[in-house]
Amino acid sequence: MKKLSILVITVISVFLFSCNGKAQNSQPINKKAANKIEVIDFHSTHRCMTCNAIEASTRYTLDTYFSKELKNENITFQVVNVDDEKNYKLAEKFEATGTALFLNVIVDGKETQIDLTEFAFMKGNDQAAFSIEMKSKLEKELKSI
Numbered sequence: 001m002k003k004l005s006i007l008v009i010t011v012i013s014v015f016l017f018s019c020n021g022k023a024q025n026s027q028p029i030n031k032k033a034a035n036k037i038e039v040i041d042f043h044s045t046h047r048c049m050t051c052n053a054i055e056a057s058t059r060y061t062l063d064t065y066f067s068k069e070l071k072n073e074n075i076t077f078q079v080v081n082v083d084d085e086k087n088y089k090l091a092e093k094f095e096a097t098g099t100a101l102f103l104n105v106i107v108d109g110k111e112t113q114i115d116l117t118e119f120a121f122m123k124g125n126d127q128a129a130f131s132i133e134m135k136s137k138l139e140k141e142l143k144s145i
């Protein structure tokens with residue numbers, strides 16, 4: 001019985017000393033991976049020609065100039081229907097009730113929302129002009145992450 005008690009105490013001691021919290025920190029935290037730019041294109045169910053052009057011009061710009069950043073997820077792109085109930089919280093967060101274009105720049109867990117809606121409506125139908133300006137805006141923000 002005494003040997004069993006010693007065995008139990010030994011097992012418990014080994015467990016306690018070997019699990020001193022280091023297992024939780026065994027993987028390094030990669031802060032760079034958490035830093036990114038989310039490009040979010042909000043729209044309603046019924047879309048006009050300009051709304052469709054904004055999405056197309058955004059996709060073109062991202063695919064043409066930022067394919068590497070899309071692949072390594074430094075930039076992500078989402079198209080979000082604000083009329084879909086599952087997107088309510090995200091739309092509410094950005095106060096998007098219809099067509100809107102945002103950059104959500106995330107650096108060390110802090111989010112900065114940049115509203116590009118006015119720019120998108122002004123240049124959305126001119127893919128070349130849209131792309132040049134969007135590229136510039138994204139390059140500027142990429143420097144911060």
